[in-house]
Amino acid sequence: MKSKYHPFVYGIFLMVLLSGCGDNSSATSILPERDLSEEFKEYWFNGEAEITSYKLDQSRYGESREGTAVLIYVTEEFLPEAQVKANAKSDKTIPILKMNATKNFNTGIYPYSIMQSTFYPLKGQSHALKVSTSIQEWCGHVYIQLNNRENFEINSHSYFEGEADKELELAKTYLENEVWTQLRIDPDLLPTGNLSMIPPMDSFRLENLEFKAYNAIAEFYQDGDWSVYKINYPEIKRELKIYYSNIAPFKIEKWQEKNESNGKTYTTTATKMKELKSDYWNKKSNKDLHLREQLNLN
Numbered sequence: 001m002k003s004k005y006h007p008f009v010y011g012i013f014l015m016v017l018l019s020g021c022g023d024n025s026s027a028t029s030i031l032p033e034r035d036l037s038e039e040f041k042e043y044w045f046n047g048e049a050e051i052t053s054y055k056l057d058q059s060r061y062g063e064s065r066e067g068t069a070v071l072i073y074v075t076e077e078f079l080p081e082a083q084v085k086a087n088a089k090s091d092k093t094i095p096i097l098k099m100n101a102t103k104n105f106n107t108g109i110y111p112y113s114i115m116q117s118t119f120y121p122l123k124g125q126s127h128a129l130k131v132s133t134s135i136q137e138w139c140g141h142v143y144i145q146l147n148n149r150e151n152f153e154i155n156s157h158s159y160f161e162g163e164a165d166k167e168l169e170l171a172k173t174y175l176e177n178e179v180w181t182q183l184r185i186d187p188d189l190l191p192t193g194n195l196s197m198i199p200p201m202d203s204f205r206l207e208n209l210e211f212k213a214y215n216a217i218a219e220f221y222q223d224g225d226w227s228v229y230k231i232n233y234p235e236i237k238r239e240l241k242i243y244y245s246n247i248a249p250f251k252i253e254k255w256q257e258k259n260e261s262n263g264k265t266y267t268t269t270a271t272k273m274k275e276l277k278s279d280y281w282n283k284k285s286n287k288d289l290h291l292r293e294q295l296n297l298n
Contacts, residue, residue: 034122040196043249044097049074052252052275053295059259059266060112060206067105067112068297070269071252072096072280073184078119083130083147095122096129097181110138114202120181127152129180133201144201148172154211155202165209173213175182176200176231176240183229183242184250190229192218199238200268207259209236226253237265251275 017124048192049072077086077093086093094118103114112135116170119130131146147153151169158164174197182189190195203209217232227246232239239262243253255267273296283291292298 002275004007024031035120036185037248039248040185044075046277047160048277048279049274050249050277051280051295053273053297054254054270055273055296056103056105056268057114057269058103059257059268060105060107062261062264062266063103065107067103068273069104070100070102070295070297071180072100072102073181075118075122078121078129080129082120082205083119094124096120097122097185099184101180103262107137112137116177116202118175118177118181120178120185121187127172128175128181131175131177131201135202135205144204146175146177146201152198156211158205163205163247168211170198170211170213171284173198179229179231179242181250183244183252186219187227187229187244187246187250190218190220192220197233199233199236207236207238207261237261 003200006050009038035147052071054071056065056069058065058067074097076096076098077089078084078090078096079086080094080293085098087239096122099118101116101118103112105112114133114135116127116133117131119128121129124254127148128146129148133144135142142156142160142163144154144156152172154166154170156163156166174191174195176197177200179190194217197218198213199207199209202212214233214235217234218232221228222231223243225245226243229242229244232242237258239256239258241256243255245253246252252272254269254271256270259268272293276291276294279292280291
């Protein structure tokens with residue numbers, strides 16, 4: 001799949017896009033909203049979230065682990081200054097598309113639970129306003145948060161020696177975490193070519209990466225019925241492929257991650273099982289447990 005823009009026009013579009021990526025906490029409140037289609041609004045602003053479950057084959061410690069992954073997408077009102085979900089819409093809030101991505105799998109006797117949240121604005125042109133990641137397993141837990149302010153502000157807390165509590169700032173650039181929301185709005189928002197990108201927050205712990213942006217190559221191609229968005233990081237030997245429908249709302253069918261360690265390549269795959277639209281926050285009674293069965297999560 002190629003961008004709908006002529007290369008010259010697309011280059012100008014990217015320069016305009018990047019020039020608006022200063023202090024998002026104030027800029028997003030004055031930039032115009034994206035030109036969202038009526039189809040988009042009908043699907044995403046109907047008071048429900050989209051929940052999709054995936055069969056997960058997670059590579060960890062050199063072995064494949066069976067588990068489940070879930071992608072939850074929902075639109076919310078967001079306070080760009082405090083960078084939290086708002087209780088109600090007001091002149092201080094902006095609409096966002098939020099994605100919560102979970103992975104659950106076991107490594108021998110003990111379980112892993114990973115959740116990543118991305119808050120992406122539907123107003124103006126900017127990077128994700130916030131990304132948070134938590135990893136829990138029996139040794140302890142890790143929490144990482146990125147806030148999009150004058151720079152990317154990152155706070156990291158870990159139970160590992162040398163990683164306990166860190167604060168740092170990075171120059172703004174592309175985020176792998178945000179491509180999952182950009183794709184669902186419009187694949188043409190996704191960057192292509194040689195670029196600088198920050199890998200997903202969980203990879204800094206799972207793959208012991210240094211907190212920084214890395215050189216990457218991003219491209220589209222077609223694989224049968226599915227469009228594919230591919231990111232390759234030559235320096236850290238990481239590759240991500242997202243397979244999705246090229247028809248709005250661009251649903252994600254599966255994805256594949258590859259990482260190399262000690263000369264060996266390890267592959268993680270997630271393949272779609274079930275999907276439903278639901279106001280899940282109102283489905284908290286025992287009588288609603290059947291919905292987990294619908295998602296093959298039991």
